[in-house]
Amino acid sequence: MHITILTLGSRGDVQPFIALGVGLKQAGYKVKIASQATFKSEISSRGLEFALISGNPKEGIESAEGQAMLRTKNPIDFVRRMGDLLEPLMEKVFLDSWQACQETDAIIGGGFPFWGFDIAEKLNIPFYYAYLTPGYPTKEFPNAVTPAHLEKLGGIYNRFSYTLTIQLFWQFFRKPINQFRESILNLPPTSIWKNVFTKMEDAKVNYLIGCSASVIPKPKDWSNRVHLTGYWFLDTPDNFTPPTDLVNFLKSGSPPVYIGFGSMAGEEAQKIAEIALLALAKTQQRGIFLSGWGSIKNSDLPDTVFQIDNIPHSWLFPKMACIVHHGGAGTTAATFRAGVPSIIIPFFGDQQFWAYQAAKLGVSPPMIDRKNLTVDSLAQAITNAVENQSIKENAASLGDKIRSENGVREVVEIFSSRNW
Incomplete structure (x- = not known):
C-alpha cells in the first residue's frame, strides 16, 4: 500500500511527518513525502521517496511581507497577510501536490496542505488530516491562533473561535483552491459557506493530532475520528556524531x-x-x-x-x-x-x-x-x-x-x- 504525505514549512513543521513516514515504512507501507527541496536529503536518507513541492517558506518569512505578517498581533490580519504572501505560489504548489499523489492509495495532509482533501476526493481515496497542534473544534480551549488566555470566556467563545478562524482562513484561500479544483481536478467549486473543513466533516475524515495527552488532555467533545496520538519524534540517527x-x-x-x-x-x-x-x-x-x-x-x-x-x-x-x-x-x-x-x-x-x-x-x-x-x-x-x-x-x-x-x-x- 502506498501512502503520500504532503507537508510544508520549517524543520519543526516537517520533521514530525518524516518520523511518521519512517514508522509507516517500517510497518510495511510504501511512503512518499512531498515537501520543499530543503528536506530532500533528509527524507531520502531515511529510505523514503521524495517528491518536490515548489517554493521556499524561508524566503517568504524573510521578505518585507513576511516580516509584516510576523509583527501583526491581530489573528484576522495575520491570516490575511499569510494569504497574500502565499497566493502567488499556490498554483504551482497545488500542481506539484497533485502530481505527487498519483498512484497513491491514501493521503496524509500534514498541517497546512489541506488541499490534499481535494486531491483525495478526485482520486477517490482516503484522506487523513494531521495536525501538530490540537486544532479540532472544542469547547474546552480556543483555536490555537487566537489569544489562549481568553479560554476563561468559556465554552461558547472557545467553540466559536474555531468557526470564525476556519471561515476567515477559507475566505483567503477559497479562490486559489477553487481554481485548482476546476482547472486541474475537474471538480465543481466549493461554496463560500461549504468550506473544505466542513466537507471533511461530512466525509467523516480521520484526524491525527501529534500531541501528547499529558500536555493537552483529549477534550470530551471530540469525535472518535480525532486521534490524539502523542508526539511524532524523529530519533537521532545511529550514525550521528556530534562535533x-x-x-x-x-x-x-x-x-x-x-x-x-x-x-x-x-x-x-x-x-x-x-x-x-x-x-x-x-x-x-x-x-x-x-x-x-x-x-x-x-x-x-x-x-x-x-x-x-x-x-x-x-x-x-x-x-x-x-x-x-x-x-x-x-x-x-x-x-x-x-x-x-x-x-x-x-x-x-x-x-x-x-x-x-x-x-x-x-x-x-x-x-x-x-x-x-x-x-x-x-x-x-x-x-x-x-x-x-x-x-x-x-x-x-x-x-x-x-x-x-x-x-x-x-x-x-x-x-x-x-x-x-
Whole structure:
C-alpha cells in the first residue's frame, strides 16, 4: 500500500511527518513525502521517496511581507497577510501536490496542505488530516491562533473561535483552491459557506493530532475520528556524531542555556539574539546559540557562548539548563520531551498557545511578549527557569511521561486497523 504525505514549512513543521513516514515504512507501507527541496536529503536518507513541492517558506518569512505578517498581533490580519504572501505560489504548489499523489492509495495532509482533501476526493481515496497542534473544534480551549488566555470566556467563545478562524482562513484561500479544483481536478467549486473543513466533516475524515495527552488532555467533545496520538519524534540517527568542539564546550562547564528561534528570521530575530547575549552575561550563564534557519549571527560571541547551525534536538536538549525559543510546535514538543524548563518568546500563529500551555503546566515561566522583551525581563526568566525547583521538577516529570509514549506507533496502528 502506498501512502503520500504532503507537508510544508520549517524543520519543526516537517520533521514530525518524516518520523511518521519512517514508522509507516517500517510497518510495511510504501511512503512518499512531498515537501520543499530543503528536506530532500533528509527524507531520502531515511529510505523514503521524495517528491518536490515548489517554493521556499524561508524566503517568504524573510521578505518585507513576511516580516509584516510576523509583527501583526491581530489573528484576522495575520491570516490575511499569510494569504497574500502565499497566493502567488499556490498554483504551482497545488500542481506539484497533485502530481505527487498519483498512484497513491491514501493521503496524509500534514498541517497546512489541506488541499490534499481535494486531491483525495478526485482520486477517490482516503484522506487523513494531521495536525501538530490540537486544532479540532472544542469547547474546552480556543483555536490555537487566537489569544489562549481568553479560554476563561468559556465554552461558547472557545467553540466559536474555531468557526470564525476556519471561515476567515477559507475566505483567503477559497479562490486559489477553487481554481485548482476546476482547472486541474475537474471538480465543481466549493461554496463560500461549504468550506473544505466542513466537507471533511461530512466525509467523516480521520484526524491525527501529534500531541501528547499529558500536555493537552483529549477534550470530551471530540469525535472518535480525532486521534490524539502523542508526539511524532524523529530519533537521532545511529550514525550521528556530534562535533568535537561542541562536545568539548559542553564538558567544560555547567549546562548551558539554549537560545534559538527556528524559522524566525529578520531584524527582530537579530534584536532578540542581541538581548539574549546580554541576558546570558547578566545571569552569568553559558549559552548555545542556534543560527540555523533563523539566520541568527554574531561574530563577537564570548567564550561562554557556542554557536551551532543544526543539531538533533533529541541529543542536545537534555543537556541544557533551559531552552529559550519561539514556541513552534516542533521545538516545544522536543523541549517537553527533554524534561528541561523552557522560556517561550512567541512570534505568531500557534506559538502563543504553546507558551500559554507551557506556563499552565508549570514547566516554564510566564510567556514573554516580544514588545515587553528586555535584557532584564529575559534575565529574570532565565534565573527563574534554571533555579526554580518546582519548574525543574514539573519539566522532568512531563519529560518522563512523554518519553513513555509512542505517537508514531499509534498512527501505524490506526492505519493497520483500517480494512483496506
